[in-house]
Amino acid sequence: MAKKKSGKLPVPFQEIETRHEFRVYRKRDLVLVQGKGSSVWDLQGREFLDCVTGMGAAILGHGHPVVMKALKQAETLITCSNLFYNDQRALFMASLANAAPGDLKRVFLCNSGAESVEAALKFARFSTGKTEFICARRGYHGRTMGALSATFRPDYREDFMPLVPGFRFAELNHFESFREQVTNETAAVLLEVVQGEGGVHPVRKEFLQDIARLCREKGLLLILDEVQTGMGRTGRLFGCSNYDVIPDMICLAKSMAGGIPMGAVIVSDRIEHPLGKHGSTFGGNPLACKVANEVLKYILISGFLDSVRKKSFYLMRHLTSRPLSRAVEIRGLGLLTGIQVKGEAAPLVQELEDQGVLALTAGPDVIRLLPPLTISMKDLERLIGALCKILA
Numbered sequence: 001m002a003k004k005k006s007g008k009l010p011v012p013f014q015e016i017e018t019r020h021e022f023r024v025y026r027k028r029d030l031v032l033v034q035g036k037g038s039s040v041w042d043l044q045g046r047e048f049l050d051c052v053t054g055m056g057a058a059i060l061g062h063g064h065p066v067v068m069k070a071l072k073q074a075e076t077l078i079t080c081s082n083l084f085y086n087d088q089r090a091l092f093m094a095s096l097a098n099a100a101p102g103d104l105k106r107v108f109l110c111n112s113g114a115e116s117v118e119a120a121l122k123f124a125r126f127s128t129g130k131t132e133f134i135c136a137r138r139g140y141h142g143r144t145m146g147a148l149s150a151t152f153r154p155d156y157r158e159d160f161m162p163l164v165p166g167f168r169f170a171e172l173n174h175f176e177s178f179r180e181q182v183t184n185e186t187a188a189v190l191l192e193v194v195q196g197e198g199g200v201h202p203v204r205k206e207f208l209q210d211i212a213r214l215c216r217e218k219g220l221l222l223i224l225d226e227v228q229t230g231m232g233r234t235g236r237l238f239g240c241s242n243y244d245v246i247p248d249m250i251c252l253a254k255s256m257a258g259g260i261p262m263g264a265v266i267v268s269d270r271i272e273h274p275l276g277k278h279g280s281t282f283g284g285n286p287l288a289c290k291v292a293n294e295v296l297k298y299i300l301i302s303g304f305l306d307s308v309r310k311k312s313f314y315l316m317r318h319l320t321s322r323p324l325s326r327a328v329e330i331r332g333l334g335l336l337t338g339i340q341v342k343g344e345a346a347p348l349v350q351e352l353e354d355q356g357v358l359a360l361t362a363g364p365d366v367i368r369l370l371p372p373l374t375i376s377m378k379d380l381e382r383l384i385g386a387l388c389k390i391l392a
């Protein structure tokens, strides 16, 4: 872990950032300056296995040749407003629409997860003429006012009241709890297929299929927030393919462009929106589109998603077969893994860091792992070794 990778001068970056940043995050005591593959290096040249990946953005790891090559698009055209057509945007939209299930064939492009959720909420209200949404307890959809209104955690919400009205919450994986919330004003049900931030809770297949049926019967839209689960994270390009459910909208972001900011909503034929009432300056810029198109092609190369499923199975099998006395439950889908622990997760995430592995929390008592889908078996072994050590 002590491989010297950068020869940077000892500039006090941490101090400078602390002095100038308008802080909204509690930070960890590390200055990361370089990445390659599944590793990142700090200012002192210490190497870490990266299972944070910019909160799931670097889905092909750091400095992947496909991403590096696609970034050369910057030499041709970086920005092009949506007032004009563009070659890279056209190609990417076509690839994404072709890869999407059912009649999800039109794409709105934006720059982040919260933006994609905001757009989906507006599209749903306009398409149905109704105002209410049913979301899941523990669900997370972002920090802007609309996305926050759909987010459950009281401590994220309570300082910003009044939020957007019309959001109701029901118990994930309890069909009746959702059905009870349906009113004449319900526009849509909004769900994650695996609650990421909320503690890595996968939705159950029967539940999601029942919700899809309820939506069809009652004329509601089904919006799946796949910001964290999309683009191969669950072992399928879209998480919903694990459940044989086709929603009316899929929200995407995080990993779409391999770490370059990007978001999207893929919409079905049932979705309508008037011209001129929604938009984005940067959404669909040629640079992000070119990178996203190459990332998508790479994920869809034959065998790639099989390898993700194999690695996920391997990780799960090894973690669930060892005597990990500090673990309560291990959950997940694909390479989105949550380990519920006894007590607080944060000190264990620090212990992992001391073992050379960077991980996240998901709520107070869950360690969350978002490794690159390209993680090698050797690095997977290293991850398992570190986890066994701290959880034994």
Ligand SMILES: Cc1ncc(COP(=O)(O)O)c(C=O)c1O
Pocket: 055, 112, 113, 114, 115, 117, 140, 141, 142, 143, 192, 196, 197, 225, 226, 227, 228, 253, 254
């Ligand atoms: C499921 C889900 N939706 C929305 C968001 C918000 O995305 P962003 O931080 O890009 O706005 C996140 C971020 O973690 C997420 O996990």
